[in-house]
Structures are given as structure tokens and as C-alpha cells.
Amino acid sequence: MKKIAIQGGYGAFHELAAYKYFQGEEIEILPRDTFRDLLSSLKEQRSDFGIMAIENSLAGSILPNYQLLKETPMRIIGEVYLRIRQNLVALPGTTISNLHEVFSHPMAILQCKEYFEHYPHIRLIESVDTALSAKEISEKRIPGAGAIASRIAAEKYGLEILADGIETNKMNYTRFLILTENGHGIDKEKVNKASIHFALAHKIGSLSKILSIFSFHEINLAKIQSMPIIGKDWEYQFYVDLEVNDYEMYMKALESIKPFTSGLMIMGEYIKGEVFFD
Numbered sequence: 001m002k003k004i005a006i007q008g009g010y011g012a013f014h015e016l017a018a019y020k021y022f023q024g025e026e027i028e029i030l031p032r033d034t035f036r037d038l039l040s041s042l043k044e045q046r047s048d049f050g051i052m053a054i055e056n057s058l059a060g061s062i063l064p065n066y067q068l069l070k071e072t073p074m075r076i077i078g079e080v081y082l083r084i085r086q087n088l089v090a091l092p093g094t095t096i097s098n099l100h101e102v103f104s105h106p107m108a109i110l111q112c113k114e115y116f117e118h119y120p121h122i123r124l125i126e127s128v129d130t131a132l133s134a135k136e137i138s139e140k141r142i143p144g145a146g147a148i149a150s151r152i153a154a155e156k157y158g159l160e161i162l163a164d165g166i167e168t169n170k171m172n173y174t175r176f177l178i179l180t181e182n183g184h185g186i187d188k189e190k191v192n193k194a195s196i197h198f199a200l201a202h203k204i205g206s207l208s209k210i211l212s213i214f215s216f217h218e219i220n221l222a223k224i225q226s227m228p229i230i231g232k233d234w235e236y237q238f239y240v241d242l243e244v245n246d247y248e249m250y251m252k253a254l255e256s257i258k259p260f261t262s263g264l265m266i267m268g269e270y271i272k273g274e275v276f277f278d
Contacts, residue, residue: 008129075180090159134147196267
């Protein structure tokens, strides 16, 4: 049985992502409070794989997770996209009119801000996780409190769904990375996506050279994310997802950009993720 570390409690969207990616396999879910705890679990070999959210189609990139991946190198061996359906949940018998506060992860709150504009009497409070918020309300029997959480979290903790699908935009997807300490290679012929990172000095044309090289080798950039390098003024770390149609051309492109970068590293080569609904 594969041990899968997730951020959050049972019923979190990370758990849903794990079941989608490893569907048909026997897995054991190991909840962790933070993403750092998740990576520690992998490094100390207490779990086989980890699931880490990296971006949301509405709220954008989860920037601290990029930094964590750089600090604690893990191999990306896959990805999965999950359509996120957010629900307002509370103790049975609770109504929206007698709710005073709603707890959830900051990303979930961002995704549902518009819904709560119609209920100015409800205070939104950030917490570490969607599912853990639901769990706490259930276990402590907190009156007048609700949570933004998944359907399976509501079922697991015996809460009622007061309103379903409260996210502002229904095209609400989160991308999750599948991580492991050592990684396991797949056939080069099957690789159609790769994640890399590198550093660039803040010089005129430095990034455009890199982009031109990828274009010359017919490599499409699925995503590019920049972050300043702490302690180095005006130098930036770039995290890039590449679509790979020809593995040989992809390797040639990496060789060609080396002279213009520092610390070039392949974070993972894998197969493009499928899109699932919760």
C-alpha cells in the first residue's frame, strides 16, 4: 500500500487529488498540517509520495510552495488538475442567517469572496485548511460557525451543506503536483511535460534570450513564474513548465540555455495531468 502525505485533514481537496491520481491503487492518506511538514515526511521516508497544490486558476500561484520545492528538492513525477467546488458547511440545523463566522484556508476564502458580499454579517476567518476547519466545528460543536470545505469533508464530519458551489467562478481548478524523494523515471518517449528552475541576473535581454532558445527548439512554455532571490538585489529565480513534444529537442534546448543561467535544475519530467471533477 502506498503512503500518500497530504497537506490538511481528511476530506481536504488534497485527499481528493490523491484518490484521482492513484485511482485503482491501494493508498493510505497521511494528513500533515503544513506543506513543510509534508516535505519532511517525504524526506524522512515516512511516506512514499506527497500531494502539493501549486496553483489555482482563480487565486493564482502558491508562491511559498515554489520556494519550498527549491529549499527541499523533491522530484515531480506527475500532476493532476481538480475542479474545485467550494461549499458552505455548518452544524445540522444551522441557517445562513444565524452564522456569525466562517473559517477556511485563505485560498478558499479568496475563491468565494463574492458570495459572502451578500452576507456582510458573516466574518471570514483564515485557517490552515478547509477540512480541518470543518473538523473543528464538528468536534467542538461551535454554534454560529461555518466552514468553506469540500463535499466529502461535510460528509466525513457530519455537517450540513448550507450552500454548494459558492466559488465565484465555476471554472475553478487547482493544479496539484505529485512529489517523491527519489523519483522514478518514465520512458523518455512518454514524457510530454517537464518542470525546471534557474536563476537570471537582472540584465537587459537575459530572459528574452532564454525564451528565444525555447522558441527555436519548438518548446512551448506552459507556465513561467518568477521570484526574487533573497539577498541578491535584482536577481530572479524562474520556475518554468515546458511542454515536451520531442525529448531530444527538449534536451538540446536545456543545453543551449545553460550559458545564460545559473543553477539550472530539472525538477521533474512527467506526463501531463488529467482534469477531474470533485
